[in-house]
């Protein structure tokens with residue numbers, strides 16, 4: 688059974704189409720990255736999952752239960768880390784988890800959960816004393832109560848430093864190991880690339896791509912990135928490279944490196960074109976396309 692199944696899901700506000708016929712499925716036990724720039728519609732999708740908003744058309748199910756018509760049953764097997772969550776300043780970490788255990792009518796050991804999210808040593812301190820990373824892990828811990836089969840996380844690593852983000856990712860990997868599916872929204876590409884089995888890219892409410900990272904790489908033509916160091920870069924040279932068959936993007940990095948994403952077959956054509964234009968090539972090397980390169984190729988926009 689799939690964890691999430693969206694079928695032609697649309698949401699229109701008065702003047703904005705926040706979601707435009709989005710169809711996707713998230714399998715049990717996979718980490719799915721839901722990626723898109725600000726305003727793409729990620730939170731709207733999650734709000735409909737949680738029945739905080741109703742779709743204008745289409746539907747979405749959690750474990751076979753319609754999120755609107757059978758909201759309670761749909762949410763029964765999920766844990767949620769909402770965007771912009773807050774903690775209760777006067778309650779300790781332990782009291783937060785105890786609260787979640789009671790409200791889910793579960794029987795988890797709060798200390799074991801605090802241990803899993805790395806705040807066991809601070810169990811009896813008020814949450815107001817916690818760092819941002821600790822607060823984030825504490826709220827993540829609340830979402831882990833009752834062993835949910837799906838975790839829905841809205842920007843779980845936003846505002847964290849790289850160490851904080853790494854800690855969250857390692858907790859999520861352990862959740863996947865025990866069989867949970869994870870739906871993870873983010874506009875930070877590195878976060879998604881580092882952990883997700885599959886990625887969906889949302890742009891202006893439309894799902895423009897959904898695939899494994901490797902699959903996305905293949906579909907932008909093998910996804911090779913060519914880095915060419917030249918003594919001088921002329922705009923006309925970069926423009927001419929963009930015109931070579933098989934080239935997706937060509938940009939200038941650090942003033943003297945031309946960065947080209949292209950199919951494997953186009954690599955030599957790019958070098959030949961540079962020679963034809965009289966560019967003085969000092970060095971060239973290849974890299975695999977990153978998720979950011981793919982994001983640019985799919986949405987035509989930069990990161991953040």
Ligand SMILES: Nc1ncnc2c1ncn2[C@@H]1O[C@H](COP(=O)(O)OP(=O)(O)OP(=O)(O)O)[C@@H](O)[C@H]1O
Pocket residue numbers: 700701703704705723724725726727728729730731732874
């Ligand atoms: N309640 C609302 N009323 C009107 N428009 C809304 C409402 N909620 C969201 N929108 C609009 O819908 C679009 C999608 O917003 P949404 O918050 O889902 O995007 P997002 O991808 O989560 O963005 P971010 O990464 O900034 O959180 C935006 O244009 C937003 O302004």
